[in-house]
Every structure is written in structure tokens, then in C-alpha cells.
Amino acid sequence: MKMDRSDGGGRAAVVAIECVAGGSKAEEWSGAGGETAAPQTGDILEEVTFGGSPPVQAPFKGGRAGIMKYLHSAFKRGDTSVLLKARRGGEPSAVIVELHACVVPHPPAGRRQYLLRSIRDPNYAVGLVDRSESECIALQNRMFQGSPHKAMGHGRYSREPLACHFLEIARNVALGNSDSRSSPQRSRSSRVVCVLSNTQVQDGYVSYPWEKKMRESLRTSNSSCFLSMLILPKASDPSGTRYSSLEDTLSRANAWFNSSQASGVPIAFSSLQTEALLTKISGETASSTVNMGSLADLSNLANVSLYGFEDYHGVDIGVVRAVRLWYTPKAGEVPLEIMLQEGDTKLGFAISRTEEGFIYISSVTDDNNSGVAAARSGLKELFKEASEASKLLVISRVGDEKVLPWMVSTSGAIRCFDTVSLSQKLSLHRHALKPILLHLLMWETPPSSPTSVAKRSEATTPLSLPFELSPTSSFVPPPPVDKVLQDLVYRGGAEGGLTRDTAGDVSFRFHNFSNTRNWV
Numbered sequence: 001m002k003m004d005r006s007d008g009g010g011r012a013a014v015v016a017i018e019c020v021a022g023g024s025k026a027e028e029w030s031g032a033g034g035e036t037a038a039p040q041t042g043d044i045l046e047e048v049t050f051g052g053s054p055p056v057q058a059p060f061k062g063g064r065a066g067i068m069k070y071l072h073s074a075f076k077r078g079d080t081s082v083l084l085k086a087r088r089g090g091e092p093s094a095v096i097v098e099l100h101a102c103v104v105p106h107p108p109a110g111r112r113q114y115l116l117r118s119i120r121d122p123n124y125a126v127g128l129v130d131r132s133e134s135e136c137i138a139l140q141n142r143m144f145q146g147s148p149h150k151a152m153g154h155g156r157y158s159r160e161p162l163a164c165h166f167l168e169i170a171r172n173v174a175l176g177n178s179d180s181r182s183s184p185q186r187s188r189s190s191r192v193v194c195v196l197s198n199t200q201v202q203d204g205y206v207s208y209p210w211e212k213k214m215r216e217s218l219r220t221s222n223s224s225c226f227l228s229m230l231i232l233p234k235a236s237d238p239s240g241t242r243y244s245s246l247e248d249t250l251s252r253a254n255a256w257f258n259s260s261q262a263s264g265v266p267i268a269f270s271s272l273q274t275e276a277l278l279t280k281i282s283g284e285t286a287s288s289t290v291n292m293g294s295l296a297d298l299s300n301l302a303n304v305s306l307y308g309f310e311d312y313h314g315v316d317i318g319v320v321r322a323v324r325l326w327y328t329p330k331a332g333e334v335p336l337e338i339m340l341q342e343g344d345t346k347l348g349f350a351i352s353r354t355e356e357g358f359i360y361i362s363s364v365t366d367d368n369n370s371g372v373a374a375a376r377s378g379l380k381e382l383f384k385e386a387s388e389a390s391k392l393l394v395i396s397r398v399g400d401e402k403v404l405p406w407m408v409s410t411s412g413a414i415r416c417f418d419t420v421s422l423s424q425k426l427s428l429h430r431h432a433l434k435p436i437l438l439h440l441l442m443w444e445t446p447p448s449s450p451t452s453v454a455k456r457s458e459a460t461t462p463l464s465l466p467f468e469l470s471p472t473s474s475f476v477p478p479p480p481v482d483k484v485l486q487d488l489v490y491r492g493g494a495e496g497g498l499t500r501d502t503a504g505d506v507s508f509r510f511h512n513f514s515n516t517r518n519w520v
Helices: 064-076 133-144 164-176 184-198 212-215 247-261 283-291 295-301 375-376 379-388 419-432 450-458 481-487
Strands: 013-021 044-050 081-088 095-105 112-120 125-132 229-231 267-280 308-309 318-328 333-336 348-351 359-364 393-398 436-443 488-491 497-500
Touching: 013 133, 044 379, 064 112, 064 125, 081 267, 125 133, 133 164, 164 348, 212 333, 247 267, 247 318, 333 379, 348 419, 359 379, 375 379, 379 393, 393 481
Parallel strands: none
Antiparallel strands: 013 044, 013 125, 044 081, 081 095, 095 112, 112 125, 229 318, 267 318, 308 318, 333 436, 348 359, 359 393, 393 436, 488 497
């Protein structure tokens, strides 16, 4: 149906198409491949058909608002498939373009506002606006220069984002063409580039089978292999209002780690970090820490262990800077299961604790009779191997529970596990005939070169401390855990147990600890 809109000098109101999102397919707006071009900005809406209902034709009562009512009713009843027909160009040379679309809500425009998204290319969407017919013709002529061929969809419209307009101008200047409307192909390409530059990769959340992965991928279920020690800053006064500097905390972390290695604990340095702990402060401490309010005061916080601020409710909050030292076993952890039988009179080993808080097996009985559980598990051979390597047989876990030291308090005391209570728990295992699962820290396999062994035996300093690299010594990486475990073989017969194929060299000297041994 042709409508006469010449009244009023072309000022008759019409419902026009407004492109709000472009597709990535050039034929979507060019009409390539023999397909009908899609409606573009400035095209005049002539007809709307909802599913199998009769078409609604222009002029539309109420203009854009009337169309929105139709779209809202269709969306509510679930009839969201729409066929749009729009007119491009003046009456003598008008071309009808079509768009098969679905009705989608458009909340940014307000309640009961909708867009029409192309079914063939979901990235292509159009909206509706009220314009005069002369404005629509002017929009079309501005980009297409009134050419019926270009009215089929070639080129970009003037109401594109400003960034895309500048992008097209720059592209044409680089090509030596100052008239951006003279090349339809370049205009289409720049529109695709514009859409590409505005397209972002989306992120989201996906489910993950944590429980399954923690059961299958961890050596000890629900327990990590990451080991660390948290060192709190030392209090400088009994009231706990003054703390030593951050450098002092770092030095104590370094000393604890060096001493642990010197005592024979087979661990290696992994990482070091400061850790912020919140606490409430008051009185003199608050007055000296909270009142630093300028950027110049930040330099004063570089080496302090406590600083504070005041929150919105007037509470003085302090931030304590602790140091967390991450370390790892030299060659991983190895599980050792001690099976218990009726008639076992004792487990056959004693445990002690180092000054640094590590619990280790200090003695294993030489009794090989059937009433000693340690003789059947191969613990005696493993203990002998540790002694030959000058290492401590450190217990890292009992069952699924870690028994390593984990914190140094502000008074300097190390928080660790008690050997007496651990001995009682192991004895209860024996009485209940429940197997004991111990995890032990393993040490690296020594190099097999006789020359390197001789050099280490003659060395006056048996310990190479961490954080200090000697320029003359070459670094020999520790072997993988599998290599260490392959060296352990089970020896059958009456003296059955675990042993290693090669003997270790002496790289550490044992210290005489004052801790009494707890036999179990």
C-alpha cells in the first residue's frame, strides 16, 4: 500500500529504523549473494507482521509508541517472531527491504521497550524512532547520494558511533582517498572493523568438580603439599604496643630456616612474602600510627611491622606485617604404613622434636622379633639411610593431619605439636590394631661422582645456607621424587625392609638435642 506523505512539505511523521548493533556478515547489509538487504538507519517502516497474524501497515497509530505496544503484547504471549518491511528511497524509486527478527527486551531504554534482533545474525539488531519522512530521505541521500543501486544497502549510515566515523576517515586517508563515500567496499569493511573493535571477549563462571579433583589429584586427600611458617613481628615491650621492624622479622625467618637445615631437616627454600593481619589498636599505639595521613608518610611504613588507620566508625585498626616463609621437602614426602598385629608389644621407635619445632624419629629399636611393628615396616632401614645421609627422619603427617610447626608468636615462641600427646596417640593405634600412616620428608639423592663426594667430605663448612649463592659452586638440582623412590627397594627374608641402592655422603653433622626421646 502506497501512502501519500507529501502533505506539509515532507514533514509527515513516520516510524524509522535505527541500527543499534551491526552484524559481522557483510551481506547482512549489502544484499550480497542474491539476498535482500537488511533495513538500515533511515529506512521507513511500512509493515510489521507477527507470526501468522495479519500485517500491521503504516501509518501506525501512535507512531513508535503504538509499535511498542504491539511488540509488548506479542512478547507477553510468546509470539516473538516478526517480519519487518521497510522502504528505502523516495516513492518513484522506492525499494522494500525485509528483516526476519525476534522481539527482545531493551531495559536501558526503559520499561516495555524492545529491540528487533535478526534471526539470521543475532549480532544485528535495530530499534525504532519517530522521524519526519524528509529527515529519513535526507539520511539516505547523505550516505548513498540518492543512487538506487547504493540504496540497496551499500555503505554506512551517518548515525554510526563517532569512533567508527573517525576510523573510516583515517582508513580512507591512509588509502589516499579523501571522500569516504566514494568506495562502498571500503565503507563496508570499515564497518566490520568498527564492530570488531567494539566486540569484547566475555568471561563467566563454570562449575568444577572440586571434591573429585581433591580426592584424585592430591597425594593426601583434602590436604595440600604446600608447607609454610608464619613469623609474627616480635613485641618490643610487654604491653605489646611496640614491635620490631620488618627487617628483624625477615632476619628471624632466615635464622629459623637456616637452623632447620643445619639440624638435618631436609627442606628447601621456596618463597617469602609479607602477610597483613588486622588487629584493633588503642592508646599510644593508635596515636603514633593512625595520624599519618599524607603521601610523604608512606616512606615511613617501608620497614615498620605495625601501622594503622581509623575507619568510618572511629575504630583504630592496626595492620601487623608478618612474614610467611614457604618451603618444600628436598625430595617430596613418602608415605610409610606401619601394620599392627595381635601380640605386638611395642612399635619400636622413639620420636623427638627439634628446637625449630620439627618432630622426627630419633631412634629405632634393633629388635627384629615379630612383636615389634617397626621391624616389619622397613622403618629401621629407612632410619639407617637417613643417619648415613646425616638427615633427620622428619614426620610431616600422621594420617591426614600435618604435624609440622606453623607459627612464631610475638613473644618468639614456636607453635608446634607435642611429642607426648603424639606418642600417646600412636600407642592407642597399637592397642586398637589400627594401621599407622606416617608421611616422612625425604632428602635428595647425592651425586654419584666420587670426586664430588670427596670434595664434600673434605669441606670445612658442611652446610650451604639458603639465600646465599656461592659464585664458585655449581648448582646441582635435586632429583625428582620418583628417582628417590626408585632407589628404595624392599629387602626380603628375615631382615626384610626398605634400603637404598647407593650409600649417602655425610653433608650434615647431627646436633645433640636436649629433648628426651618418647618411645612407643
